[in-house]
Amino acid sequence: MLNDRQPEIGSTIVIAKVAFNAILSRLREKGYETIGPRVKNDTLIYAPIEGVDDLPRGYISEQEAAHFRLTYTGHSRYFDAIPGAQSWKQFLFPPKAELFALRKTNNRWEASTPESRSPSYAFIGVRACELAAIQIQDKAFLRSDFNDPIYRARRERVFILAVNCMYPAGTCFCVSMGTGPRAKDGFDLSLTELEDVFLLTIGSEVARNLLDGIPFELASAFLLRNADQGLERAASQMGRKLDISNLPDLILNNLDHPHWQEVGLRCLSCTNCTQVCPTCFCWDATDEMSLDGKETHRERVWDSCFNPGYSYQAGGNTRPTIRSRYRQWLSHKLGTWKQQYGTLGCVGCGRCITWCPAEIDLTKEIPMLQEEAR
Amino acid sequence: MVAQLTTRPVAINTEHLLEPQWAEVTSITKEINDVSTYWLKFTDPAIQKSYTFQPGQFNMLYMPGFGESAISICSDPNDRSKIGHSVRFVGNVTNAIGHLKVGDVIGLRGPFGTYWPMKELEGKDVFISCGGIGLPPLRPAIYHILRNRQKYGKVTLLYGARTPADLMYTNEFDDWRKANIDVQVTVDRGESNWTGRVGVVPMWFYQFRFDSRKTAVLTCGPEIMIRFVIYEALARRIPLESIFVSMERNMKCGQGSCGHCQLGPYFICKDGPVFRFDAIQPFFNVEEF
Numbered sequence: 001m002l003n004d005r006q007p008e009i010g011s012t013i014v015i016a017k018v019a020f021n022a023i024l025s026r027l028r029e030k031g032y033e034t035i036g037p038r039v040k041n042d043t044l045i046y047a048p049i050e051g052v053d054d055l056p057r058g059y060i061s062e063q064e065a066a067h068f069r070l071t072y073t074g075h076s077r078y079f080d081a082i083p084g085a086q087s088w089k090q091f092l093f094p095p096k097a098e099l100f101a102l103r104k105t106n107n108r109w110e111a112s113t114p115e116s117r118s119p120s121y122a123f124i125g126v127r128a129c130e131l132a133a134i135q136i137q138d139k140a141f142l143r144s145d146f147n148d149p150i151y152r153a154r155r156e157r158v159f160i161l162a163v164n165c166m167y168p169a170g171t172c173f174c175v176s177m178g179t180g181p182r183a184k185d186g187f188d189l190s191l192t193e194l195e196d197v198f199l200l201t202i203g204s205e206v207a208r209n210l211l212d213g214i215p216f217e218l219a220s221a222f223l224l225r226n227a228d229q230g231l232e233r234a235a236s237q238m239g240r241k242l243d244i245s246n247l248p249d250l251i252l253n254n255l256d257h258p259h260w261q262e263v264g265l266r267c268l269s270c271t272n273c274t275q276v277c278p279t280c281f282c283w284d285a286t287d288e289m290s291l292d293g294k295e296t297h298r299e300r301v302w303d304s305c306f307n308p309g310y311s312y313q314a315g316g317n318t319r320p321t322i323r324s325r326y327r328q329w330l331s332h333k334l335g336t337w338k339q340q341y342g343t344l345g346c347v348g349c350g351r352c353i354t355w356c357p358a359e360i361d362l363t364k365e366i367p368m369l370q371e372e373a374r
Numbered sequence: 375m376v377a378q379l380t381t382r383p384v385a386i387n388t389e390h391l392l393e394p395q396w397a398e399v400t401s402i403t404k405e406i407n408d409v410s411t412y413w414l415k416f417t418d419p420a421i422q423k424s425y426t427f428q429p430g431q432f433n434m435l436y437m438p439g440f441g442e443s444a445i446s447i448c449s450d451p452n453d454r455s456k457i458g459h460s461v462r463f464v465g466n467v468t469n470a471i472g473h474l475k476v477g478d479v480i481g482l483r484g485p486f487g488t489y490w491p492m493k494e495l496e497g498k499d500v501f502i503s504c505g506g507i508g509l510p511p512l513r514p515a516i517y518h519i520l521r522n523r524q525k526y527g528k529v530t531l532l533y534g535a536r537t538p539a540d541l542m543y544t545n546e547f548d549d550w551r552k553a554n555i556d557v558q559v560t561v562d563r564g565e566s567n568w569t570g571r572v573g574v575v576p577m578w579f580y581q582f583r584f585d586s587r588k589t590a591v592l593t594c595g596p597e598i599m600i601r602f603v604i605y606e607a608l609a610r611r612i613p614l615e616s617i618f619v620s621m622e623r624n625m626k627c628g629q630g631s632c633g634h635c636q637l638g639p640y641f642i643c644k645d646g647p648v649f650r651f652d653a654i655q656p657f658f659n660v661e662e663f
Contacts, residue, residue: 099390099391099392099393100390100392100393102438104438107477107478107479108396108417108479109396109438109479109481111390111393140631141631143630145629145630145644146629146630146631146644148391148631149390149391150391252638252656255657255660255663256660256661281631281633282632282633282634283626283627283631283632283633284626284632284634285392285441285442285626285627285632286441287438287439287440287441289438289439293439296438296439298392298438300391300392303632303633303634305633310624310634311623311624311634312624313622313623313624314462314464314465314468315596315597315622318623318624318662319662319663320662321662323662324661324662324663327663328636328663331638332636336636336638336639339638339639340639340641
């Protein structure tokens, strides 16, 4: 039965900004933990939010290579500040997760798998690039021949409220990667913030049911045009751009290019880029054992191809130099990823540029391969 | 890529990521100074019954508190009663395995990876050239050939080790020779009583006659040896498509998820370890890739 108080999937409704609180409390009533951007210690993190007052209203984030500054300008919008180092990756693919615990009795190991307490998250304010990143990680964790139970349990429960970016930051290049600034699909709700109202596009049946009974109006042509214009303006204001027309070949044909060495000299191999990258999926498994040797906890933790131990094995380290580790990262991200998953591994969020302490900027490094290769 | 896995590994817990099945050490064979073969049998008879593998595949062996290590299976695929792993004691996990006694248990996940294309090799001459710990992953292939000897043409094993004391499985060589496998051995450094060959594996290629139209080369060993074995094979006009290589990398999951074992577009744990050489050739000469 169609409920005439429910908006159709694909339709865009308009709500007052204060009414957003009702949506958030609805989500919590349904058991979701509502996570959104909030200001903490002068930066922007993703953490539980109760209502719109927790959102970074009036803030913008200045981002450049090796530069992030959250500034209060006093504007009236809630979703203007482009996110910081954190992405949603930490919720679906936790930086540390227990795989199982073992206890030794009579020379045998008994497993006690942790009670699967997989939280239901509602992500409030997923940028188009971040949504694309989630879809890319889906390809890595939810394959037909390998289905990651930790990721799957969290992913299938998640509620995604996407936000279309009106004011991109200096390190953004989602337009080049074809992922933004407008969220195309894969969301439950997508929000466009105008000066005094929120436009919400309904993306799923879950969202439709969620809005049941909340008073709404369909967005007028005027408001829709307003949003379109804002997003067009945003698309023209990207801080960075990258020509991907010749990727991945450009990289794969230049694996011995001298520029790798040049970047290798600047790169500190600090792993920042891989930790902030919303698509990087590498992990390590470690054992934490009790002192009496009778109990062990096996955990999965984020790893990085920049860690010297990453490629270490009995025969030696496969990639002993920073040059080869940087090349591994970039040639995977913008090269071999395509062969593995049918898409490049970069969404143009710019985090690796903002958070690299050495100001290494892939939108500048890739053209170097191009120029010198001629 | 040689072959894609068509079935899920038997000894793997699909619901709990990375949780191993348990196997008991039924016996230990000391092979050489730092290598022993651990013969394992699952504590759950149902798993033992359903466990099968192909020559060239590997298992992840887990020592609680230490971690996991990818170890290739060195036993006869047709012997369903036990699974053999020749382990060189070289790192944290393998040294811990070295302390196991008969009756102890060890975690096991597998089998993983691609395998030697034994079916495709039928009717061909098979030239196996390997070095050091590269022989164990080829022993199941040799067992397969022994059992199906008439299906293969000339079969040669060219095997090298550092010293005569580092040669493994020597007590089986006579059986293999009786089955008309030409077993040839070389060492990097001989001793005063050594009357055999001295020199690295690739340098002895010149002594063999290859029919390049029908010879396949199977190789596993140190990367530097593999490199020169391939040069020697190519110099003898063996086509790229007839060279098969078993590669090694740091591995954590065995399922192409953790990322450690990548070689270009491949996850060596699932797209390898056995590759037809033409698949990896573009990356083979890229230093530190």
